[in-house]
Amino acid sequence: MRVRLSNKTTKHHLIGLAVAAAACPTQAQEQAAPAATLATVEVVGAMPVPGTDVPKDQMPSNVQTADDAQFRRAQSLNLPDFMATQLPSVSVNEIQGNPYQLDVNYRGFTASPLLGTPQGLSVYQDGVRINEPFGDVVNWDLIPKAAIANITLLPGSNPLFGLNTLGGALSLQTKRGDTHPGTELELQAGSFGRVSTELTHGRKLGEDGHLFLALGGLNEDGWRDHSPSRVRQLFAKVGQDRGKLSWDLSFTHGDNKLVGNGLLPESMLLQNREQVYTRPDRTTNRMSMLTLNASYQVSDQQTISMTAYTRHSRYSTLNGDLNDGFDSADNGNAGVENRTKTRQQGEGLALQSTFTAGIHRFTFGASVDRARTRFTQTEAEGFLDPTRAVVPQEEAEVDALLAGKSRTASIYFHDLVTLRPDLQLTLSGRYNDTRVTTRDEGRALLGLSTTLDGEGRYRKFNPAAGLTWQATPRLTAYGGWSQGNRAPSPIELGCSDPLNPCVLPNALQSDPPLRQVVSQTFETGLRGTFDPGLRWNASVFRTVNKDDLLFVSSGLSRGYFSNFGRTLRQGVELGVGQQTKELDWSLSYSYLRARYDSPACLVSESNSSAETSPACTGEGEIAVRRGDRLPGLPAHQLKFNVDWRVTSAWSVGAQYRAYSRQTVRGNENGAHVPDGLDFNGSGHLGGYALLDLTTSWKMNRRVELFAKVANVFNRRYASAGQLGRNGFDASGAVLPPDAWRNEQFVAPGAPRAVWLGMRMQLGA
CATH class of the missing domain: 1.20.5 (Single alpha-helices involved in coiled-coils or other helix-helix interfaces)
Structure with missing residues (x-):
């Protein structure tokens, strides 16, 4: 039991x-x-504000959950690493080449730290939405791994979780001192020069208080050339459960330097998988967030909850790129150094009340979030040294200076109606009112030629309805429909003119207005159990995006944001698993058909079919037809995870995942055909399978040794790709512009790696 x-x-x-x-x-x-x-x-957090839980079997969707014990057994580096190996329908694209800068894809929707990636998942930490206001991106390195208590992945266009919940919401709850007591030190070291340390301490304060602290640090050289990274994380939480009142105050801080040197042409990849195209590509993230959660039990039937936060951040990037305007005849500079600085400050408050009346369990809430952003970008031309690092030869020039504001006010409700003991109806909805404002300070203060002043207001009511039926004690059927929306962010409003493409994240232009994205999801399925403790699930889903926001590329880093008629994601999820005294295992399969549902003309000059369609006559345009696949998303996924407790002290585990082939960016129409001369690369990436092995041994009650081997068979694979212009030969020497080739760039996966570690329980 x-x-x-x-x-x-x-x-x-x-x-x-x-x-x-x-x-x-x-x-x-x-x-x-x-x-x-x-x-x-099993209960799950059904609301953005913590404190309102619903039995998982009464949720009309295939909700996935995991706790810190599973995180520990998998020995995952961070949250994206854990989700990629453990959660069905989740894949990652290693576009940036850094383990903390992954695109996380779920059911064809993405949460990514990279501007230009269409964002479709919302991420919450203790009730606070941590998608950055400037571009809805998610900085995974700022989530304190050592403080994660449990995660919940809710699929669909769930309106309760607000903006950007087009394909799903990821809700994270952090640890408390009374639920995670004791002091623990974890040390780990191994491949790629990686050394990491985690220190946690939890305890009760008096009879009703609690305290939890977590410190995390990581240094590594990276497996590719010139790719060092440094991660520093701090988390602290203090709280009290006193009678009917419960509260906790938490502080999250990160100070990280990440180097991710991005995609590499296949010709250079064959020469040396570890080399980089141009460098440096460095991101510095500094963030501090203070969160207050409180709840008061008014009566046995009613609870009032609150979440308030303030978040301050400074982000900067340094990107060494190949200069598109390079002219070897004039001895021009072949490189250009692009820099950005982004300062953001945000605050928010959410209040909600949950009460029970007869067959109804009703929740009503309201929230206000606002953010202010100041963005600066500069560029300086220079030469490339022998390592292809850009050495600037000019003073940096300011290209854009932008101040942005966003404010979202929302009201929402959720009603869980128990029609019969075995039949529940869920009704919910949320009204969002979002205002986005940009002010061009570069024009006003520096006399720049940019015209970035603009304002947009986006309002939408999103409803949802679902039904769950416990047909028998071992079988549940469910079905639901939901709608969500996403308003354009300041960076998207400032980069939407096809005539003035942006070098993300470094350039903005005066742009036409964009429409908000509206997403509608239908899902139905079955779940149940068999003796002895065998659990299974099967579901089908379909999500349609209207006015989807896509980044239309006109080069490796240049492009613009545009609304795209309709896109469609639909698929099947199957899973089975079992937990016994000695063995935990799970097997899952998912099929995803992610496609364009409207015709369009996109820019992809390195696609062999560019400018060949009478329907798309613009420079470098390709014709995308209804039914063409969305790039970067494998259609088939298979995952198998097992953990075997050989003895009471020793356990071994395996994590296997396999993905089918995918289309690369720039080949959205699937019509690219290489000729080996003017056009190279297949336009697709082959499927691949990876196996990781883990083990742990408890020497005594205080000391545990553990080890992990990643990519056991040392598979050479690529998780993402894009068509583009290559300005170097296979050895990395710069070519004259007339010799640049259209080629396929890929994100090479990391080779085999081994890490060893130790956990020690300190104190009583």
Whole structure:
């Protein structure tokens, strides 16, 4: 028997039952009652504000959950690494070449730290949406791994989680000192010069208080040339559960330098997989966030909850790129150094009330979020040294100076209606009112020729409805429909003119207005269990995006944002798994058909079919037809995970994942055909499979040794690709512009790696 408890009220009810049973010892002795068997009950956070949980079996979608114990067994470096190996329908693109700068794809939607990637997933930490306001990007390195208690991945266009929840929402809950007591030190070292340290401490404060601290640090050289990174994370939480009032105050801080040297032409890849195209490509992220969560139990039927936060961040990038205007005849500079600085400040407040009345469990909430952004970009031409690093020869010139503001006010509701003990109806909705403003300070203060002043207001009511039916104690059927929206961010409003493409994240132009994205999802499925403890699920889903925001590329880093008629993601998810005393295992398969649902003309000069269609006559344009696949998304995924407790002290595990082939960016029409002369690269990436092995051994109650081997068979694979112009030969020497070739660039995967570590329990 296993029962998961979600709140103090449930615990108090169980304690009351135990006291009542103890009060009748005579009757218990006279007639021994049969042992009660309670079904496993797992609850999940159904709202953005923590404190309102719903039994997982009453959710009308294929919700996925995981806790810190699973995180530990998988020995994952960070959250994207864990999701890629453990969660069905999740894949990653290593476009930037840094393990903390991954595109995380779920059901064809993406959460990425890179501007220019269409964002479609919202991410919450303790009730705070951590998608950055400037471009809806997610900086995975700023999520403190050591503080994660559990994660919930909710699929679909769930309106309760607000803007950007087009394909799903990822909700993270952090640890508390009373649930994770003790002091633990973790040390790890191994391949790529990686050395990491984590220190956590949890304890109770008095009878009703709690304290939790987490420090994390990582240094590595990276497996590719000139790719060092440094990660520093801090998390602290203090709180109290005093009678009907519960509160906690947490502080999250990150100070990181990440080097990700991006895609590499296939000709250079064959020569040396570890080399880089141009450099440096460095990102510096500094962020501090203070979060207050509180709840008050007004009565047995009503609870009021609150989340408030303030978030301050400074982000900067340094990118050494090949100069498109390079002229070897004039001895021009072959490189250009692009720099950006982004300062953001945001605050928010959310209030919600949950109460029970008859068959209804109703939640009503309201929230306000606002952010202010100041963005500066400069460029300086220079030469390329022998390592292809850009050495600037000019003073940096300011190309854009932008101040942006965004404000979103929302009201939402959720009603869980128990029609019968085995039948639940879910009704929910959210109204969003978003205002985005940009002010061109470069024109006003520096006399730049840019004209970036603009303003947009986006309003939308998004409804959702679902039904769950426990047909038998071992079988549940469900179905639901939902709608979400995403408003353009300041960077997208400032980069939407095809005549003035941007060098992301470094350039902005005066642009036409963009429309908000509206997403609608339908999902239905079955889930259940078999003896002995075998669980399974099967679901189908379909999501349609209207006015989808896409980054239309006109080169390796240049392009613009544009609304695209319709895109479609639909698919199937199948899963089976079992947990026993000695063995935990799971097997999942997912099929995804992600395609364009409207014809369009996109720019891709390195595609052999460019300028060949009578429907698309612009320079470098290709014709995308209805039904063409979205790039970067494999159609088939298979994952198998197993953890075997060989003895009480020793366990071994394996994580296997396989992906089918995918289309590269720039070949959105699937019509690229290489000729080996003017056009190179197939326009596709082959499928691949990876196996990781883990083991751990508890030497005693205080010391545990662990090890991981990643990519056991040392597979050579690529997880992402793009068609573009290559300005170097296979050995990396710069070519004159008339010798540049159209080629396929790819994101090479990391080779085999081994890491060893130790965990030590300190103190009592």
